[in-house]
Amino acid sequence: MAESMKSYHNSLKEALDDSFLRKTLDKFAVQYKANRAMIFADMNAKELISEIADNKDQAMLHIEALYQQFVEQASKKGVHVHRARTAQEANDIICAIAKENNVRTIIKSKSMTAEEIHLNHSLEAAKMIVNETDLGEWIIQLRHEGPTHMVMPAIHLSRYQVADTFEDATKSKQDSDIEKLVKVARRELRVHFAGSDMGISGANFAIASNGSIGICTNEGNGRLTTTLPRVHVAICGIDKLVPSIKDALRIIRVLPRNATAQAITTYVSWITGASECTLNDDQKKIIHVVFLDNGRIDLLKDPKCREVLRCVRCGACANVCPVYRLVGGHRMGYVYIGAIGLILTYFFHGHDRAKNLVQNCIGCEACKDICAAGIDLPGIIQEVRARLNEEEGSPITSTLLAKVMANRPLFHTLLKFGKFAQRPVTSGNFVRHLPTIFAGDQSFRALPAIASRSFRDRWPSLETASQGSVKIGLFAGCAQDFIYPEQLESAVRLISAKGGAVDFPLQQSCCGLPLQMMGERKAAIQTAKANVDAFESAKVDHIMTLCASCANHMKEHYTELTGDDPSYKEKTAQYLSKIIDFSSLMKNVFKFSKDDFNNQGQKVAYHSPCHLCRGLGVTQEPRALINMAGEYVPTPEEDVCCGFGGTYSVKFPEISGTLLAHKLDGIEESEAKPKLLVTDCPGCVMQLRGGEHKRSDRVKVQHISEFLDLNLKKK
């Protein structure tokens, strides 16, 4: 059943009000990042991750051959191998194995694949008694809940809730001391281990070259599940096939490090053939391996999305997701959780279940940056949105916006018109009352007014050199052109101060990111081509943006977006090679130094825009520039999203507002108590300044171009 957007918002609200959940996930998010950095300190994580990505891609290309090889090897060694096309088929196969072996009681070690097919329901319907043995899984099984994290399924529960649950299960009073609770589980579950006929496990990998499977656990329940009962069934997605032991070892190197910042899980079990089992007459385990397709093979043929099959289920994409951190797993996935959950829900559990979920990504790229398999998660989330739009038709507002934005003159006329329309409602530089077309509650921030004169109107009267040592083309982006033209003017002054020439091709349009985010593909293609064309004749050395989101979107997507027309290949490549962000240009090309500025030692906080630090990988330059004209003071979690995310903040004001509050609280409460916050993205400026305006402007917010310009020594 499709959940309505309204009830989804209600459940988000509920999660935001759950103070235990908020505190737990906040703490986790901060600790995880620090611990992960430590555990990867002596190795090259990026390199390892790209090896995983390449190897998984290769394996996927040869999946049928790997499967054949696995079947051959494993069968030879006495393993029964099955392949299930659908969830139903997998359930049927496993129920049949249970019946055939007179199984009544089953223990399970953790398997996401078993969750994916709702295996427990099927087994219980067939009158089997099923007990989960992973502590977290057991707790949520007792509570009849779904997991809220792929690695820590019960992360949303407090010790008191667990104690209550155990009280119900054991019919005796339980202490809320965690160590004691763990002992209760040990005792209760040992009984189940000892008395079960069949053990069901997942598999972290299946090795084709020798027909072996591998299981990683910390608790050791995997080792017991595969040792004690007379029958063992392992279920895994067909994407878990790898060619060799080396591939498996590589996964083990990254999986626990990325999942829980551990060097390795306590146990790794490598199972080949039918190992010894004294309960069976032949002293051998009855062992079955079930490979699940459930849409995976179709996904393989889907060039835009197939890289999700690289996923090793480390759960890290949830760990770093600012939205997950606020609302938890029940609102950020279905069976699979976090960024990968939004995507897999669409592919495995139906479009209805996915349709609200996939809207709830702010596009901050934190997941992509951390993914153990180098998957472009936000890119695929956008692709899924586009497909949902195509299937169901876009929402009316999105279609309208797409039409308008694809037509530059119309769009710009409307923006200019907007400036008149807003007049009666503006106060200072902010909009006083918002037009009602904005969905939801925007009261968490003030929204900026459209500037009385856009940058394109000011441009002809600006004093700039058309000849110089370097020629810079300005890519304005909508926000700076129409809302914050002064930020561009500052940049122009800085360039001119160093003798650079400037050009501003007027045919340029919106970069197209909002369209991409809304899944409006056609319009995104039109704007991409318009921009490439606009800069083609302007002979510039660099194309500078003050907006990291524009730059990142163009770099990430223009090649693909203009790819349908071969005549764009060369010019798009040219265009992209020239793009540079403001801070890199100032620091690395114009070589600004301390001598260029009056430095009053003003304390300055920095917000690191998602698309600059993760998208473009620029982290040092802006901080170095700040130190030239002031004193950069570190504040907490500088690289966590401010909650803007373009249209996201309109769609999910409750989350956007909470992220903003967290950001501003962090700065206001930081030790240095800076009174100025600098960032280098107009979207972030809009969000942060709007939020501070509501707080009576306790902290001033500036674009880094304004900050530098203000402190520039006059010659």
Place this chain on the structure above:
Amino acid sequence: MPGNPGSINQANVDLFKAKAKPASIEVVVVKDLKAALDYAIEVTEKTELGKLMPTTPGLSPPDDPNRKKTLAAPSISDEHFKLLSQKGEAKGFEMVRSKLRNHLAGIDVAFTVADLGISETATCVSENNSEDYRLATMICETHVLALPMNKLVKTSYEAEDFLIKAMDKDNNYTSFISGPSRTADIERVLTLGVHGPLYMHVALLEE
């Protein structure tokens, strides 16, 4: 090279020791396997008598204060088991070598020998196709592993040859063990001994 007797790589030994700490593994260095047996006896002597658990629904744990401590060593040679038994029995331990299924309520200490060690992660690698080996090392409260120093490799990649050989066999169960059984499933608080051992000791053998 793994298994090349006589060649001890001190860097690997040091790395193993360093990585054992965060993995909650207690490391000692002893002369040889015989000394490791003595160490197992010593550990058993020092451990508190483990609490047994019910293994059949409805049965409460045998609550016998005079119960003997159990020390299981399912996979060592006859000669070594004999040696161990003599010492263990002298201390009043119940010595177990097989049929660990009859002890699912728990044993106090298990002693086994690892085939290979991976220093980078303080991992003990052992082929344990024997059901008794696997059970002993899961149902014990303390696991003591002997690991010859000359079988230490630095990274898991160097264990590849060993694994290829092991998994080439028709029936094989190989385990990596890198500490006591652990969980952080309740409020992310690290807790040891959820299903398996609460304590793990590694006796590194000089020869």
